[in-house]
Amino acid sequence: MATAQTEIKVTPQIAAEHGITPEEYARIQEILGRVPNITELGIFTVMWSEHCSYKSSKVHLKRLPTRGKLVVQGPGENAGVVDIGDGLVAAFKIESHNHPSYVEPFQGATTGVGGILRDIFTMGARPIAVLDSLRFGEITASPTTSEEDAAKNRRILDGVVRGVGSYGNCFGVPTIGGEVAFEPCYAQNPLVNALALGIARKEEIFLAKAKGIGNPVIYVGAKTGRDGIHGASLLASAEFTEESQQKRPNVQVGDPFMEKLLLEACLEAMKTGAVVAIQDMGAAGLTCSTCEMASRGATGIEIDLAKVPQRETGMTPYEIMLSESQERMLLVAEKGREHEVLAVFKKWGLDATVVGDVTDGGMLVVKDHGRLAAQIPAHPLAEEGPVYNRPIAEPTPRKETENDWYKFAAEGANLTANFQKLLASPTIASKRWITEQYDSMVRTNTLAGPGASDAAVVRLKETKRALALATDGNGRWCQLNPKVGAMHAVAEAARNVATSGARPIAATNCLNFGSPEKPEVMWQFSQAIDGVGEACVALGTPITGGNVSFYNETLGKSIYPTPVIGILGILEDASKILKVAFRNVGDAIVLLDGATFRTPAPLQQARELSSSEYAKTIAGIVAGEPPAIDLHAEKRLIDAMVALAEAGTVRSAHDLSDGGLAVALAECCFASNGLGASVELDAAAAAEFALFGEHGTRAILSVAPEQVAAVLATARQYDLGALQIGKVTGDNALRIQYKGVAVVSAPIPTLKDQWAHSLERNLKIQ
């Protein structure tokens, strides 16, 4: 009997078992004017889950800047949209799929990529690039990680990488960038944040507003099954316990081939002009797409579940409404023209069925074989969910002394061995082993794939332009200081876009945090929001969308707060792209430095270096403070980089980040064709601080000798420090001197071997 479950009588206790608080339950009864039935309770549970309702983050998200003259669509739609000129717009967004990727790494990652791609083509935009920001636990045994746990982390990484690759490769979108970092805190809660970018003609953008009373509501794509029920509420909105593996059935299963057909069919259907609105069925599936489309359109929707294509028999209304089966879309067509839409889906061999229509009166009405299964006012369900201003408490400040900080090696010590160890650390080592498993070239627009430039760059074939994208986020720094760490995330992503030559124009964010029910976590969140907001204002990159992922904790232990920022930029002339690789022997190496503060005192240098990848790798220290940041200087550096690229006066550019100057120099050599470098360090700082310090607002440029004066003049114009620190050499070696003594000196092939093969060696894969 299909309706058996609807006859379960809802009690406060059943509501509590659904994770609904007594206050929320009272509010539900107030909205309905009665006690909900079990299907209605299920619908409220998913819509009011943390994942769908943003109930704990809403009050803070309001502080983010979301307007800008290029912003066509800010947060609230399936993706943000910005004007990129020539009548084109870019739709882009980043989203998390963290918990599913721990429970079932392959499927968790595939459906993460699939979900964000649907968000993009739902807007009428064709996806042209994907980036992935991944965080894993340590993949080698250490004092903090047992060999058993390391092996598990390696398996999670392998599954996630295969999953990301399998979906994007088959779908036919290039996976062109992102970042991967490792910290013990992500061991039982990896982060899988996927960003997708699409383009469309400005007038062809689609929104998800159900308009036109009587218009048919059409279900298209894969059939509905029992997979992913309560994915949004149970998986994404609760912390993990030892029983989390039992949640495997809550993870959805992806089918990239189906999604590829759905993409082509949706874009073709939109071209008929008969589509009024469209929304993908992602989190909370049919529930979310019906009530959100109705709410945004100030209409109602009535559907009959008997018409929904189903993969299994005997599904109850509760199950059908809550299923998160993938590769499904809901669209509203113009009445009388539905056959045009249905014909397109038939051509692509996809299910497409009229399941209901748009109604007057604002109600979401769900019938099952004509019998009423649920009846809820759409707007309060979608928009008037609970909003919590959760308690915030700053954690007790860390009490640190200089004994907790990194101790510099004696002056004159040779640091080559430390440097090699740093190059082999998984966070810094080459990610080639991962990125080669992704098709980074399909669609033949990739001007800079993984590692070639600081940002991933794709050209727009119909114009002279290219788009640049970068994601960044340093969880360790955010743990030490969430506000400053969050500012760095924005600044680094923007800087990476600028060092490719592109002007940063807009941002998307994925905010990964622990449980919002902990005041310390809410403090981290609030601080991070302030940091992201301030940085985005200063750098002129409004937030156009994104996602909040709370409850990233296992057995009560939170991850580092990890806001991941994606920044989009425009390169006006694609041929002026700047890449990382040194290009000519004899070119000057110029360090561009926007820091307005003097070199810190030695103790302060030690404190700052204690937050670096170097201190963690060499001494196991995670302490101190992230480097101070001057956002105005960051903005000047960005502007200078755009001007330098435009003027064509530099041959290569690379920003300084993880591993500092030494790592950046090495990467410029590794990317080149057998070139080396010889450099003299700043003698005002300790050698290790000058080599491995990670303060921002810096980039290294290689410049033809005859252009050095012009580059230095441009730097002055933007009030930036600029110093020629050395030369590109032809002897295939990296030599770094400090006060006249070589502190790092090694052949490039030796260094490169450590860096290039560390990942697969650590993964124990031949």
Next chain:
Amino acid sequence: MKFGVVVFPGSNCDHDAFHAIGHVLQKPVEFIWHQSEDLHQCDAVILPGGFSYGDYLRTGAIARFSPVMKSVEKFANSGGLVLGICNGFQILLEAGLLPGAMMRNSGLRFICKHVHIRVESTSSPFTCAAQQGQILTIPIAHSDGNYTCDAATLKELDKNQQILFRYTSGDGKDDAAGNPNGSVANIAGICNRARNVAGLMPHPERAVEQMLDSNDGLVVFRSMIEALVGTAKATA
């Protein structure tokens, strides 16, 4: 002269092949839907890369039953030029238009990177514009590129100069070192006995502009154009 690019459900390099021929080389080209049994009077047909039918069951195994493949077979048997790239190569193997079969890469992983291939024979409509022994830098992107065939077939391929491309190192001296997927005899591409049907795993359509890091793939399409022009002259 007109090229046709077949679109199977799941093809995803169809637009790239179209771009290479239509925009970069400025030759007439159109898409051919897989359900069409009509090849639109094209003079050369390209089966593009991608994941036709999701590569379910086995790469190319379902696509070979598409209605369009009947016409492609007829076209091939009457001497028409057919080029299969990556998934297109796999489909040609499944359809029996080329000998041999494809296995998973020896490393059991998808690989996307630039590789070096050497032109082994210039006596084909797909390589006639190239130099014998020329080394091309062209990307691969596949999970199943480990070409294999029995010893007798390999001998035939060799004897008839049907091996058009072999993987090799950058300097062209160490073929095994340049083989990314374990394919037998380092084979990257072959043609049929009549030399009018060819398949290769690397993607020449991804290497047609210097800004994409290589334009070495152009020589494959230029060869086809030269061959078609030659045929047109001969029959004029």
